[in-house]
Amino acid sequence: MNTLLDVKDLKTSFYTYAGEVKAVDGVSFQLDAGEALAIVGESGCGKSVTALSIMGLVQDPGKIVNGQICLNGRDLTLASNKELCGVRGNEIGMIFQDPLTSLNPVLSIEQQMIESLMLHQKLSKRQAITRGIELLKMVGIPAAEDRFYQYPHQFSGGMRQRVMIAMAMACGPKILIADEPTTALDVTIQAQILELMKGVRKSLNTAIVLITHDLGVVAGLCQRVLVMYAGKIVERAPIEDLYYRPKHPYTWGLLGALPRLDAEDNQKRKLTPIWGKPPDLLAPPPGCRFAPRCQYAMKICEREVPPDFEITPQHQAACWLLDPRAPKVEHFPEGSAAL
Ligand SMILES: Nc1ncnc2c1ncn2[C@@H]1O[C@H](COP(=O)(O)OP(=O)(O)O)[C@@H](O)[C@H]1O
Ligand SMILES: [Mg+2]
Incomplete structure (x- = not known):
């Protein structure tokens, strides 16, 4: 191409x-x-x-x-x-x-x-x-x-x-x-x-x-999606990867706020909007900009901007959870929206 x-x-x-x-x-x-x-x-x-x-x-x-x-x-x-x-x-x-x-x-x-x-x-x-x-x-x-x-x-x-x-x-x-x-x-x-x-x-x-x-x-x-948060791209992936294998907690949040086409229990399932507000871009947080809203945030997230971690050559996410030293956190299953 x-x-x-x-x-x-x-x-x-x-x-x-x-x-x-x-x-x-x-x-x-x-x-x-x-x-x-x-x-x-x-x-x-x-x-x-x-x-x-x-x-x-x-x-x-x-x-x-x-x-x-x-x-x-x-x-x-x-x-x-x-x-x-x-x-x-x-x-x-x-x-x-x-x-x-x-x-x-x-x-x-x-x-x-x-x-x-x-x-x-x-x-x-x-x-x-x-x-x-x-x-x-x-x-x-x-x-x-x-x-x-x-x-x-x-x-x-x-x-x-x-x-x-x-x-x-x-x-x-x-x-x-x-x-x-x-x-x-x-x-x-x-x-x-x-x-x-x-x-x-x-x-x-x-x-x-x-x-x-x-x-x-x-x-x-x-075919491809860039997820933006507070002035930066936090995840980029082909559409299937983003829907089925999202890696950034912000993307999980965006998907959690979506109704699912395949779910019979959409009525029962709570659509969860992302808690809180995006940061003030006059004085953004020093580390990961999503950290103040992220339920998985670790110490390092507040201090250092995460680099892009490569999941595949086409799929990257800027989140410290993808560092090999971080605890393993799995994306909650409900979030995988239907295409
Ligand atoms: N004319 C402007 N003066 C000051 N800030 C602005 C102006 N236009 C946009 N911004 C700021 O730039 C940021 C990004 O805005 P924008 O690109 O319009 O957001 P989006 O399209 O994603 O909703 C916002 O925080 C907004 O406050
Ligand atoms: Mg706009």
Whole structure:
């Protein structure tokens, strides 16, 4: 597989009056062409800031303070604003949780779409209209020829998200970053949007980065998962390993909060949310950032940041329990969620 995107030791901070908020603190990962990767973690752990860093969209008082973001070998942290604008128009598409904030309410879909098609794809107006309608059809909008001329408020939430995907795909990007794309939608529509993204990936070989707080939505789409906690990746694994052989207590917690598809006793089984709150990123704990919430925390966890322990070449977790000197702790059996 060829690496499309290579993020190395990315650190992004916000310089607030209260101090430096280390929102992303040493994140590294690779994305292959055509691969679907999930980034999962509770709200506030740095998922969106990671995505915005890749897109070159981190706003003041935020700043990328370290690392490289290589797209096809080119480091985007060194790119000019103009180059980044080209990357956003042509190479990476992004969709957000709430399409209304990224769609302009006073412009019709036609006006919003043909502008970018003419600018980035260098199409004539007539060609842009034809292409725009084609894209709406591709994402499953009925009566696309009429809908093309309507305004965002005339679309339901699910349909708006389809429009956003059509727009993100307009320039034929190699990567689609979807930040909580289904969080605002109800469950059936959620499933349809995920199916749509799966179809896009299959037919166009677009790599996908799916960002979500909900481990339950990643299984059908993604092959690999990064679990993020307080600005760091704490576990990374192929999806089966993460569901059936998770190694980090934080991942156990995320899985424990999931209802199981195969469990007859879901009614009786308690869904256990993770106790406590993520740390303040202004002054994170000195050792493992999850230690204050971890029921297995040892002395060392409070003092030293755990390194990545390798379970297999594809599966790593940053937890002192994986050190050979640590006591053996088995993942509680209920946590293994069904795929
Ligand atoms: N503009 C900002 N100013 C200060 N802190 C910010 C700003 N934007 C994000 N942060 C902080 O960065 C951290 C990560 O945020 P974010 O990436 O949005 O989390 P997630 O997407 O995982 O919910 C949070 O702790 C948040 O408080
Ligand atoms: Mg977010």
